[in-house]
Structures are given as C-alpha cells and as structure tokens.
Amino acid sequence: MSRARRTLVPGRDRRAVLHPAAPGAARLDGERHVVVVGGGIAGIAAAVVLAERGTRVTLVEAQDSLGGRVRSWPLGDGRTMSRGFHAFFRQYYTLRALLRRVDPRGERLVPVPDYPLRRGDGLTDSFAALPTSPPANLAAFVLRSPTFPVTGLASVHLPSALELISTSYPESHERYDGESAADFLDRLRFPEGARHLALEVFARSFFAHPSDFGAGELVGMFHTYFTGSSEGLLFDVPDDDYDTALWAPLGRYLEQHGAQVRTGTRVDALEPRPEGGWSIEVAGERHTADAVVLATDPRATRALVESWAADATDGATRSWHERVAAGRNAPPFAVLRLWLDRRVEDAREAFLGTSGYDLLDNITVLERFERGAATWAREHAGSVVELHGYAVDPARDDTLAGAGRGGLDEQLVRDRLVASLHEVYPETADAAVLHEELLVEDDCGLVGTGPWRDRLTVDTPYPGLVLAGDGLRTEWPIALMERAAVTGVLAAGELLSGWGVRGEDVWTVPLQGVLRRRPGRTVA
Template sequence: MGTSHWRPGLDPRAERHTAEAPLTPATGARTGTTRGVVVVGGGIAGLTAATGLAERGVPVTVVEREDTLGGRVRSWDVELPGGRAGSMSRGFHAFFRQYYNLRSLLRRADPALERLRPVDDYPLRLADGPTDSFARIPRTPPLSIAAFVVQSPSFPMSALRRVDVGAALGLLDVRFPETYSEYDGVSAADVLDRLRFPEQARHLALEVFARSFFADPREFSGGELVAMFHTYFTGSAEGLLFDVPDAPYDEALWQPLAAHLRRLGVNIETGREVAALDERPDGVAVVLADGGVLEADAVVLATDRAPLQRLVAGAPWLGDEGWRSRVAGLRIAPPFAVWRLWLDRPPAAGAPPFLGTSRFGPLDNVSFVEQMEDGARAWAREVGGCLVELHAYAVSPSPDEGALRAELLAQLHRIHPELEGAQVLHDEWLVRDDCPLAGTDPWADRPGVTTPDPRVVLAGDGIRCEHPVALMERAATTGWLAANALLRDRGLVGHDVWTVPTRGRGQAAAHAARRLLTRR
C-alpha cells in the first residue's frame, strides 16, 4: 500500500495535518541559530518537542525538575517490605487508540508498540445502579451511538423519551476549532442539562468524561466535553477501548525514549529546576535554581501551569500586557488523590483491571495494577495478593487525609467485599493540585503554542490547540506543533500530525442515528 493511503489507526477518516512550509531567508528565516533549544519540562509535551527538534538536527537540552521523566505520567521506585522493589506513579492513564500523536512519539523507541497491551473492557458502574460496558459496541458512528443506547441499562425506554434527541444528535454535527468557541461560557454540566439524558446515563456514561480532567462538571468547559464526545465516541471509529503499558511508565516508556533521544544527541538534565528566563540580544538564557545558566536560541516551555505562570511573570520582556494577563489568569484544577495498596488477598475472579465509578463517595475509579504490569503480577502471584489503585478527583482544597482514606477504603469494600479484612502490606499515597483547568472562559483567550516572542513557544495539555485532542494527546500534539514553530522559523521542515476527523458526521449521520434510536 502506498504511503498516501497510510493511516495511523483503524479509522479511514483520520485526518493528516501537514506542517507549514518552512520560511526561507527571503521570508524571514532565522540564520546563525547554533546554540539550539532548551526544553523546560520532561513530560510528554517536552519530550515530544525535543524529539521533533532533534530529528531535524537541532541541538536540544531537556531540563526536568524531577528525577524521572514523564511529567504527570511519570513513575518512580519505592521499596516494599522485604526490600523488594515496587513502583508508584501519579495514577492510571488510558492510552486510547485515538492518541495518534502520542503513539507516534512512543514508536520512536518501540516501533510496534509492544510495550502497550490492550484492556478488554472499560466498565462504568453507578452506585446502586447498572454497569455499562463498551466492549461489544461497534466502533463506527452512528452505529456505535445507537448500539450503546440499545444495549445500555442506563437508557431505559421511559427515560429515553425525555431526551432532547435533537440536541444529542447535534453532537454529530461539530467542527473544530469553531465548536470550542461556540461553547464559551457553557459548562459541561450545562451541556448535560441541555441533553436531558437519564440521570443514570448523566452520572455514569457522560460525567466520567469531565472528571477525567480532575474537574467538577460545573466548572469544566462544555466545549471540551463536546470535543471528548467527538474524539472518543461520536466522531472516531477507533472505539472507546484502550491500551496500558506492561510495566511502570519509566521502564516501559520514558527510559527507552530517553535512550533514543540521547542517540540523537539530546542532553537530558533531570533533577534540575528552572528559576527564570533572561532575554539576550540573540536568544534566551535559561537560569537554573542551582545557579547554572543555559544559553539558547529559543525555549520550549512545557511545564505545569504554575511554573509557566511563574516564569512568565518573571520575564517582563516576554509578551504584551494582554497576553501576560491571560497567562496569569489561568486556573488550576482541584486536587486529586491517588492511593496504591499492596494487599495480601486477590480480588474475586473476573474483577476488571479498570472500573470507572460514579456516586461511590469520593471514589472515581479502581485499577488492579497486577492485571496490567508484569512486575506487579509477579509480586501478586508470590504473595497471593493484589496491587489496587484508587483515584479521587476534584477533592477539597485541604482534604482531611484520614477521612478521605477511610471513605475510599469503605467504597472499595462496597465494590469488592472480598477484600474487606485484607492486610495492607504496603501503601503509597499522594495528593496533587497541578493539573490545568479547562474552564468556561473564552477558548480563544487561552494561550496557544506560539507566543508574542518567536524565541519562546509553549506546549502541554493545558495549551490551546485547534484540533480535537485532549489530555496526553494534547500534550503530544502541542509538543509536535511547538517543535514545528521553531523548525519553520529556522527554515526546516516540520512534522505532520494526525487527528480524528475535525468535522462531525453531519446531518446524514444524525438522520441515520435518529432512525435507529426511534426504532427502539
């Protein structure tokens, strides 16, 4: 098959977005850029930008404040009883098949993506209610939508009659980036209210999307929610199932990628924090907290939101007043908690590796890590136990740790009563509040990849992107786009990116879905 017919996944409608043509000396290409680029942040966005630049011959230094790479998808070693090695992370992440640009990054070190393994089901359980599944749902809309509604216990016929079918099918007729702005000022909760979906479906099948951003649906962008419907369900033929790494993130993903980058000549500095940016007549100086200074032609800021705001505030030469004010006004999502428990007892046979939950108090999902990672599986077999991970999103700003732990454990036992009384052999607990909030503010006002200064570009999952991407895929996509902006400025060819279709299935698909739904 020729390269013109190649697609990054199973969806024949996946869209290729070609990088802009590079500048020439006549159109303003920068010449004499020999000191390279400093990438601030070694998460997905920063590693992607570094890859995109290094593969075109640009010297790159990556500076990461933590001791391991991966950003919010990093992992680190912990010691278990008896001196055995274990691992902790900031929590479970689903590697959906729609994550074309993230998968492109991972293929640099793992061409066949052999370190990812499929999870067969993605059940969603409502307390005192039904459990939904996406395992047997057709991938292609509108059949996927109709089949889900027909099969789902969350859509009883009596409740389905109250649904605003017109508004629901309007989700098939979206276009990006325009749809983002059309929902300015509208929250995810507002969108769910307009749809008039059954209460069970609202809390189980829909609200789960909003909470994957660690956000309360009343404060989360309605445009982002609609984009997620489109990306994962109504606009993509990849389905809603996903893969997970077969080992901790650092081992399976980031160490191999770091080795690839070093072979390209990239200098990776971990355990070093950036304190400030200084302007130079022909570039930027990156000042480190330990007193070191890195001179560069340009900088990629691929940091969390708070460090980005701090660095911009400390660089008055960067941007105009309006842009700087918009960066300063960006908000952080509420805190989230992750609790890993090494137990001496296994769950009941058939327990899913991942379960999304709704109305189980603060508990948002349950993962059994030994069903995903080989090392955890070996430990569980040795002790006859399990490694369970509990998530609580959008917790209070200053949570009572003891009370929150007690409630999470009670809800775990409610779902898995067979684990009540199990001995906790080891546990790891963390609470973080560093995720960006995609709020109801105007989409166009959010900072994008380029800044008022061509020497500085931004990347990350909190950076505005015109494409229908989110979470890890937005981090990777903006990383490629940040590299492209600097490459174009240097007269170098950039990297194409792929997305799910940027237009919905339109009126024809909506009409077909309406016919299928009304037959029920």
C-alpha cells in the first residue's frame, strides 16, 4: 500500500476496507423533500448526508430530544438521565465521521482506560494493555485471563474456535442460520468463566438472552471487535451527557443545512401516493414528500406500514410485508441512575461489565467522565452511579412480572439492581440515595436466529421508501451504533443515487478473518 493510500485509513487498522459510494453529482439539481422518521443515530446519519447534498429534509422524532436509543434529557435541576451507557468503539468509523461534523478533532470523546468484566465469583477479565492486532490480542488474552486458564484449552472444540478467526463476509453471515448464540457457545466449549465474560456478556449487549440471539451476530461481533480488527477492544465515551455533547450540536448542524428538526412530534400515518411520492400525517397535519427514510424500531415500522399490506399485489412486495410483520423487539431493558451522598471508592472503574449478578449487566460511575455528573458529585461530595440490565425479561423470570413498562414490576427490578450494586461495590450499601431515576423500555430490535437473508435491508419494494437502523441486514461485519450509522448513510445513498447524486463512502473493519486474509487488500 502506498504512503498516500495509508493516510486515507480512518483509524489505526491499515487493513480497513473502503466501500465507495455510487458515482454521481456532488449536489442535487432541483428540489427534493425527504421526511426522515426517527431521530436516533440512523435517522440523524441519513438526514445529515441528505441535507449536505441539497435535499430538503424534515427530521421527525417522537421524543423531546435526538439520539434515539442513545438519548439523554434534562431533569430540570441540572441533573440528566439517559438510556444507559454506550461504548464508542474505535471500529465505529462511520459513526465517528458523523460526529466529526460538529467535533472535527474528536475532543468530545474521551478514552476509558479499561473495560473490565467481573463474574459473580469475583474473577475479573481486563482488556487494558492487550495488543491491538489479531491474533496476538487473542493469544495474550488467553494467557492473561483468570477465567481462561491454559488448561482449559483442552476442552475447547477446536473447529468451532477456528470459526472465530476464519470468517469471510458476507458469506459468513449465512453460516449460522438457525443457530443461537447459546448453541454456538455450547459447542465452542470455552471454560465457563470465559464463556460468561468473553462472549455471553457481549451477546447480552444486544438486549437479548443468548438463546434468542443469532450466533452469526455473535461471531460477527467477535470478529469486529477482537479477532478481525486492529483497533483494539477499548473505547471512548462522550465527555458530557449525550444530548449536550453529541446530538444537540448535530441538530443545530442540520438546521444550518436547511433541515427542519421536529422533536416531540409523532408520525401518525404514512402511505404512498397514487401519483408518486408519499403522504405523511404528522401531529394531525398532512404533508407530502418525495421520499421517506424509516429509521424506527420493528414495532413502530410495522405499525406504519401494515395498512398497505392488503394492497400488495406482487410476490416481492407481499414477501417484504411478511418480513416486516415477523420483526420482533427484544425484551425490556432497565437503566437505574442513582445520585448517592458519598463517593464510591476511587479504585472503581468508570465502567464495569458484570455476569452472574442477577439482573445487573454493568455499572457506570458517571462522574469519572461526564461533566454534568462530575459537577453534581463535586458539589454534593457524592457519586452518580448508573446500573443497566440489558434483558430484563418477565418471560424468563415470572417473578418480575407486573403492570409496569414491558410487563415488569418496576419496583422489584429497581430493588434487585440495587442489591447487586451493594454486592459488587459494598461501600454503596451505606450510602443514602438523594435522587434516583428508573427507565424501562422495550424498543430495541431483536436480531434472532432466523435466516440472515430474511432480514430487512435498506431498500424496499416501494419507490422512495428506505429503511435505516441497527436491526437491518448488511453485507459487512458491523453492529450496534455503527450499524445504525452505516444504514443511515446507505439509506441516504439509495435515495441520492436514484437522483444522480453521490452518497458517502463507508469504511469497515477487514472482511476476512486472520486465517482467510489476502495481503494488501483494502478496497471493496
């Protein structure tokens, strides 16, 4: 690779792959109006790419602030609440490119020095100081890990383990059709501790139990974050609440590019017009648009399109509606934020992943990186602690059933999360809770075990309608926030290409596992 070529790579991984946008003009010639439904990462990404190229954009978000599942909001007294901790991994090339529109030098993202994962018996894995490049990172992890003793290698099913480093995309997506993450972990036969900490914790980060989560996603995630990328497994976080640091600035950026950003506003109905284009009912008013980007969760998408299903006359359109109807949301998740009257111990990490502590999946000490929380903690000599349960499922634990959001007993969820906090950080047991906020939601899409090719994609059978979101199928090994950003960019590109305008390039981690790589290949 030439010196000039290397300067284009968006991170440290010199094998990152460039996926160029379709050729076209730099800007739109004439006026096109696009309504983007959903102001999460996918919707923001689509709106930004469209607005930058001269499209008239209306971004409609039902909540009072942007960010979707990475949203935060003020509580009215200087404190904020959010949807829970999110890690901004360095593999998130498209998301980071989006954020650079308002933070060119990346100063709003600060590094978290470690990503420890603790099991219920106290054993803890760390990802600090590991080599960043595969396969050295995997070998170093096995040698250092207390949950993966070298003697445990004898029990590992070698052919299954080799699958983790012999992936090839997009072919590897379909290899796991019908297999759950739990099934894959069973045949992998990792030592129990390593299974929980190295893999199962990550599976739950998709807001699902491993038995409901597709094995292909698990393997793809392992490739993306560990065995297929040289960016490393450490990550960055915003230096303040999500809205202040990220989404409000991007909302202003959109407005500077002529977009209308409507928060606290719901799209009630959507239908194709016989003469072309789209009719959208927003807050009781009818609007028309040339195209629509639907960047919503499966439940909301289904509600907006199901009324047209009866009119579908061709097989491809009927099949698409069947796939929309089959979409499922993941079980509820819970975020509990506590404002304590004393500090947690200085040795505590900013973020700790957990396994085997009842409902608790992670603990965040927010004043370690979030400015607003740091100000509150300093003024009150206390700590702001956030607890997150990724898949709090009353269908798997009927003692949790109640009349709250997602069919949960919210008080019981709260009490069990707090009990686990006291177990993991015993010094918090004597702290008084000065304020608390509990959020329970069930609006995350579930990436299940069904056939990969049955999953929805950005394109649809309806002219001028595209989808975006982290539950969609892509050819590349990307996930979570990065898949939301990438599908937003691709949705915008799909519309722009039809109007003769060039969209935006996408970078990804290498598409080949270390056993399948061909030297020097960097362009798709």
